[in-house]
Amino acid sequence: MDVVVLAMSTDSRFVHKIWQEQELSKMVEGGVPFPMLSDAGGKVGTIYGVYDDAAGVDIRGRFIIDPDFVIRAMEVLTPEVGRNPAELVRQIKAFQHVRATGEVTPSGWEPGQVTLKPGPALVGRVWEVWKP
């Protein structure tokens, strides 16, 4: 898919290093391969709408940014619930397909499934071509 992942929390780079050494490397062989960024001060979380200033941490927010540097998707959760990487991957594949073809992808679309070509001919006829 050719995607860059950047992880970010308010922890310092020193804590990131030790977390990688002490824990992540035991969960993922070789440790996580992507940069672990330090949002010390929460400035970045603030501009991305995910900084909880009472707790002093960035909550679970994730953003898909396309090659033109446009934000295509965001998902923000409070800390208790973890994310669903399969849905993240699905959304990236859908956005990449849209960018490559100009087609649009209906709800729950997975690669290989029918896409829609917006235009006058499709108005009122989606039911004929898309049968979920």
Added chain:
Amino acid sequence: MPELKEGCVKPARGPILPAPPPPVSGAIPSSQEVPMMLAKVGKEAIDFEATAFIEGVGFQPVKLSDYKGKWIVLCFYPGDFTFV
């Protein structure tokens, strides 16, 4: 990129915005205060700079715009050594 010169404290820097247009002469200068949340879907991402730990590399300053031209997933999380 050179290895970061080591210090104890290194806050993230952002938003990195284009320079504002020069003020019109005679106008009252507007507040320089940055709005709280700038990120919106369908709009350009807001650039920032932060220090990173990268496996096999070490500590390095990273700008979001370093990755312009690629698909990027920017992922915030509450903290190292948390549970979920």
